[in-house]
Amino acid sequence: MTEVLWTAKEWAQAVGGTLVDATGEHLSDQDAIAVHASNVNFDSRAIEVGDIFLALKGARDGHDFVAGAYKAGAAFCVTERAIDGAVCCVVDDVQTALEAAAVYARDRAIGCKRGAVTGSVGKTSVTQMVMATLKRAGRAHSAIKSFNNHIGVPLTLVRMPRETERAVFEVGMNHADEITPLSKFVAPDAVIITTVGAVHTENFPDGELGIVKAKAEIFDGLQPGGLAILNADNKWFDDLKARAEAIDAKVASFGESVGADALLTGYDVISDPDGDYARIQAEIHGQSYDFKLYTTGKHQAVNAMSVLLMAQALRVDLKVAIAALEDFRPLAGRGSVRHVTVDGKDITVIDESYNANPISMTATIESLGARSVSADQRKIVVLTDMLELGPDEAALHAGLLGVIEAQAIDKVYCAGPLMTNLWQIVPPALQGGYAPTASELIAPLKADLQSGDVVMIKGSNGSKAGLIAASLV
Template identity: 55%
Template sequence: MAEPLWTSEEIAAATGGKLAGKPFAATGVSIDSRSIEPGDLFVALAGVRDGHEFAEQAFAAQAAGMLASRTVFGSAVMVDDTFAALEKLGLAARDRAPQARRGAVTGSVGKTSVTQAIAAGLKLAGRWHSSVKSYNNHIGVPLTLARMPRDTERAIFEIGMNHADEIRPLTRMVKPHAVVVTTVGPVHTENFPDGEAGVARAKAEIFEGLEPGGVAVLNADNRWFEVLRAEALKAGAIVRSFGAGEGCDARLIDFQVPGPHAVVQARLHGKALDFPILQTGHHWGLNSMAVLLMLEALGVDLDDGLSALGSFEPLAGRGAETTVALKGGQVTVIDESYNANPISMASAIATLGARKTGGRRIVALTDMLELGPEAAAFHAALAKPLEEAKVDLVFCAGPLMKSLYEALPPTRRGAYAETAADLAPQVVRAAEPGDLVMVKGSNGSKAGLIAQALVALGSGEGG
């Protein structure tokens, strides 16, 4: 039988809590009673609803025990503050696995995809651990740490932020041996009076948790590279760069999409590399450079890194494609609905423009959020990349996307609606066999509803 992730005795020692009820052994850690796996430790956090209210459901789903701050009917380690206890459990997990090489990913664009691509490489190299989904905030990071098995050899964590001073405590918790800043751009700028400069400083907080002699992997093509490099060096990091320019440790030479996959041509520390990847988005040229440098820093062989990139599929809502059968042919739906900002939007549009198609290129776009006072201008500015990509029809939803819709020539206008739900049926009606349809927008503006409606079209559910 596998060694448990945590015993109640270890949980009590890590958190300073006391066992109430029978001793137990947990094989996992969960904060959501709806997704409890048998054997999990259920951590009763306070949120919109108090986690203690779901104790009965957690035990019914066969939770092994709870981390609780008030009496429950079942075995529990009792603490004063369950959130503080979760943080302590995460720190204990880190400290009991001193052999684990830990990496951390941040950036304005691409955090989750790059994290998961790195995880795919770690998986090939030995006992590994990683963040799931976008568990990158003040709860997700300690939760991911608390889930780390004691025999882990390598681990990768995603660290995000909306404001200054949010990355700092999380990177100090993880104490990574290597970090990557994928890029810095106008994302969450409404929370920074000085815009992108403030975002860059906030991203640089990730260097403060680096273990001595740690590696900082930075995007040399980004305008904030020198700012980040200076902060990384100040923190004692070894800097590794990726980009298209000469002098980069990982240099992107070319990125071609001859079919359903892409081919990357690069030089890693001067050595020529040509390798296929399943991703077709042009931003994956640079992403793959970042992934290879991070895997190298975490002690993964290059062959394992290339193999991982060659089999890593686009994540749901982040470029995943679905072929929808219609009478007379097929529509290809590209689902980019999980998130959007000016950088990722321009990249996705350029990628669509580079795709060969016998039909039309259509985009359905919803608002990009948290862009501050320049939001309308950022949306209107998308008219140019849409023209350069020769997109045939543009559908827009949301008050901010109205600025783009009005900036488009009449021949490129598909339809406008106040909400994604109102726009979805109009996009569905417009789709014809042979079309390439990309859906993109911020998660909060519900772009996913449009993608779902298009995919349902092939199952006979659309209308």
């Protein structure tokens, strides 16, 4: 039997809406209780039987799709006016109703421990790793993908069953004042700021300091006495620590810096036919641990330290959390390692194609440089444009040359107009190939591959780095 997430009556009570049937008549309490929903959705194309459909207004007005959503099996629709032929919960504003239902869903899950994750890079991977640990300990909840904005965070809350014991939420932003309301919706017991750097700087006149302030908004919803988990290796650690302590939050640190509460003390990449992995040594509150992590970027090993602190804060036994991390596999485009054969050539593909900015680019190139390879193997980076970097975008792309040369990379391939800023200064001996678009780079890259090559692919979603990764794996 499908689990009942909401009845129409409970939803209407949560949002202060009026229930009407398909003819526009008021729905009786008895009928409202009988209308059961098992999920909530705002995309009419994804509606399944038993969903609540939210008629949100965006690029298109969701009200135009109410009839189709109800016909597809929606239990009822949340609208700002009655729609003929559909059972509706009529509200003044659908977005506001979603937010009210989110707070209601949060509060009805009595005793649920909640965590929130933000940061300039690594939010989704860390959130998914935290979720892996929570699932080992009981009834857990998180978003099925990167739902981290003004719609995604409350949507994740309204999808949370009342019996949930632990939950984790990803929280993102492009501008100031976006994280505060999301943090207040979640009201977390613990938060992670993965790191802070030059991402979305085009929206912040005061540059990185503006981003620091925006990320620190995650503290605004933190429960009294809650825990702020901060990156001790980040240059803004002291600033963030002071901001957390100013609201009487507890602080725990992670990273490679001496004195960190969760300290990464060892990291080695092990090649394995079933999937490369990292062997991790760590000290958590002074206690030593040794475990595997099936994602080989060193930055992910550092992130794993924050995950263990979050797991502890949400009352997950540390041994249980470590066992969960050993079973965790990265999502597509976030560091998965595959040994594949391309046109008869056996190569290793490191797929980091999900997204990119200068921080994550540097981290992944450094991780490639740290891999041990034989003398006849080449380390190759395939890079597409980093987007949303503001007026410094040309310099930030060109600035990648320093880390490339420092890591003894053998070949560089670039695609996209912004990557010309890097390509034009790459020494001829390192130049593999350039193309205006990601799709146009695939053929020359494949033609140049040699058996034994280790190929790392990185770029922003909008610049289609994923097309290159997909063509190889």
